[in-house]
Amino acid sequence: MMGLRTALLDRRSLLAALFGLFGARTGAAQRTEDYRALQEPVGLDLHRLREPWRPVLFRGWCEAPETVAGEMLLRGVALRLPPEDGGGLKAYCLLCPHEICGVDFVEDPSWIPKEAGPMPAHPLFLCPCHFSVFDPVADGAVLAGPSPRGLYRFGLEALDDRVQVNRVEEALFR
Amino acid sequence: MRPRKLRSALGLTVLSLLGAAGATAELKLYVLDSARDSVTVIEVSTSRILGTITVGEQPHGVAAPKSQDVLWVTAEHADLLVKIDPTKDTVLARYPVGARPNEIDITSDGRLIYIPSMGDGVYEVFDTAAEKIIARIPTDGFPHNVVLSPDDRFAYLSPMDRGEYTVEQVQSVGLPVSLNEKLYIVDTRDQTALATVPLADAPRPIAVHPRGNRLFVNRDDLLGFEVIDLAERRVVATARYDLSREERATPSRSHGIGVTPDGNEVWSTDINNGVVHVFDVSAAEPRQIARLPTGRTPLWLTVSPDGTSVFVANTADDTISVFDVETKTERIRIQMEKGSAPKRHLVVDVPEGATRTGQ
Numbered sequence: 001m002m003g004l005r006t007a008l009l010d011r012r013s014l015l016a017a018l019f020g021l022f023g024a025r026t027g028a029a030q031r032t033e034d035y036r037a038l039q040e041p042v043g044l045d046l047h048r049l050r051e052p053w054r055p056v057l058f059r060g061w062c063e064a065p066e067t068v069a070g071e072m073l074l075r076g077v078a079l080r081l082p083p084e085d086g087g088g089l090k091a092y093c094l095l096c097p098h099e100i101c102g103v104d105f106v107e108d109p110s111w112i113p114k115e116a117g118p119m120p121a122h123p124l125f126l127c128p129c130h131f132s133v134f135d136p137v138a139d140g141a142v143l144a145g146p147s148p149r150g151l152y153r154f155g156l157e158a159l160d161d162r163v164q165v166n167r168v169e170e171a172l173f174r
Numbered sequence: 175m176r177p178r179k180l181r182s183a184l185g186l187t188v189l190s191l192l193g194a195a196g197a198t199a200e201l202k203l204y205v206l207d208s209a210r211d212s213v214t215v216i217e218v219s220t221s222r223i224l225g226t227i228t229v230g231e232q233p234h235g236v237a238a239p240k241s242q243d244v245l246w247v248t249a250e251h252a253d254l255l256v257k258i259d260p261t262k263d264t265v266l267a268r269y270p271v272g273a274r275p276n277e278i279d280i281t282s283d284g285r286l287i288y289i290p291s292m293g294d295g296v297y298e299v300f301d302t303a304a305e306k307i308i309a310r311i312p313t314d315g316f317p318h319n320v321v322l323s324p325d326d327r328f329a330y331l332s333p334m335d336r337g338e339y340t341v342e343q344v345q346s347v348g349l350p351v352s353l354n355e356k357l358y359i360v361d362t363r364d365q366t367a368l369a370t371v372p373l374a375d376a377p378r379p380i381a382v383h384p385r386g387n388r389l390f391v392n393r394d395d396l397l398g399f400e401v402i403d404l405a406e407r408r409v410v411a412t413a414r415y416d417l418s419r420e421e422r423a424t425p426s427r428s429h430g431i432g433v434t435p436d437g438n439e440v441w442s443t444d445i446n447n448g449v450v451h452v453f454d455v456s457a458a459e460p461r462q463i464a465r466l467p468t469g470r471t472p473l474w475l476t477v478s479p480d481g482t483s484v485f486v487a488n489t490a491d492d493t494i495s496v497f498d499v500e501t502k503t504e505r506i507r508i509q510m511e512k513g514s515a516p517k518r519h520l521v522v523d524v525p526e527g528a529t530r531t532g533q
Contacts, residue, residue, distance in 0.1 A: 128490035
């Protein structure tokens with residue numbers, strides 16, 4: 001079990017960050033509160049997100065000076081919740097916080113292994129590696145399995161007829 | 175994984191002739207259905223699924239001795255070691271073992287099985303003749319993988335650990351709290367730890383060279399593998415995958431490694447980029463010679479005993495990729511039952527008298 005930092009960390013990069021060299025890098029990562037900005041916002045057509053539960057996949061780049069590569073390419077999914085669950089837009093990173101396997105959006109919750117226990121009757125996220133289950137209605141909260149937390153969330157904003165995904169939880173980089 | 179003796183061309187010819195007359199030896203691939211309680215049996219020559227064997231919840235480890243006439247499987251969530259007859263694909267016995275048994279290995283004579291007991295923080299040694307645990311070897315971290323040297327002289331233990339999880343989080347699920355960044359070398363004559371080899375982070379899957387002089391180690395923080403010289407007992411080389419910018423920036427890890435029986439190639443997976451990387455390890459410094467696309471989340475890898483094929487379990491797709499070692503191409507992708515989450519697997523050269531699953 002491990003976090004992303006352990007997955008990608010180079011000792012020299014960590015030391016450089018700790019000693020304040022991070023801020024001297026060109027295009028230093030910008031952070032607001034608990035989120036880190038994407039290098040460029042990802043625009044999604046609002047009409048693709050009109051229908052509840054219809055997943056819209058996207059990718060976004062992020063500066064990550066803590067890592068060997070110095071940057072991260074993150075895959076996510078945006079979706080609209082149904083009216084009975086608030087009708088809002090959500091965007092989640094498709095990486096399991098447990099061991100960074102890619103998680104699946106499971107539209108039919110009957111596919112969730114029985115061993116996970118009783119599950120909500122709406123689409124869920126499932127990690128195929130160790131079967132953690134996440135609830136998109138509850139901000140990606142973990143419902144079952146070994147993941148230590150829910151899915152990392154992207155921040156998004158609606159602008160006219162588009163949605164911009166522009167930041168990701170800072171916790172992903174710890 | 176440990177390599178096994180190459181089958182001679184003459185031996186293959188004799189077995190083929192016997193096949194015309196009656197029962198013959200056959201290669202079968204045993205795949206652990208990690209989301210189920212079963213093992214799926216696949217006929218290697220045809221890639222046909224022959225059936226399944228019920229073993230216990232969440233099968234994790236599999237091993238067979240040199241005789242290939244018995245198969246052993248651990249069921250992690252049932253705390254069981256299961257003995258299987260591969261000629262009939264039936265369960266012969268189930269033995270209770272320590273908490274959460276993981277990947278296993280067995281001596282060539284089939285006498286001793288080394289079982290990582292993840293929940294207890296020890297590696298148990300099971301005597302198959304006495305049918306009981308005869309030793310427990312404590313380690314740091316979570317006991318997870320093990321490989322024996324080709325001459326059975328040493329057991330190489332590779333415990334993982336809690337990584338970024340807090341002590342409280344790990345304690346709450348009953349797992350060991352200590353960290354581990356080393357490989358253990360155990361003397362199989364008296365089950366004592368002779369030495370440890372320091373690593374930069376917790377080791378994951380490991381594979382031993384057929385000459386027993388080197389060990390190849392996946393690590394979570396390395397897209398590649400380390401090479402340990404077992405005589406010097408230290409890391410002597412680090413192999414890194416050749417990656418594009420996008421691949422390098424994609425959070426991923428290596429989890430699945432194998433050595434061809436001739437000792438010339440190491441195959442190692444990259445789980446989130448969906449690639450198996452092939453390295454020439456005939457010289458001191460590994461050199462990448464190929465990269466082949468796999469299915470989604472390739473979490474385990476096995477080399478066939480004759481060295482002609484590499485099998486990769488694509489856990490998220492529920493498929494098995496079968497690669498041709500010589501041509502470096504994917505020969506076939508076998509679809510398993512949806513939701514079975516195939517992981518560890520083993521090719522067994524089942525002796526004469528093999529029958530179909532369930533017969």
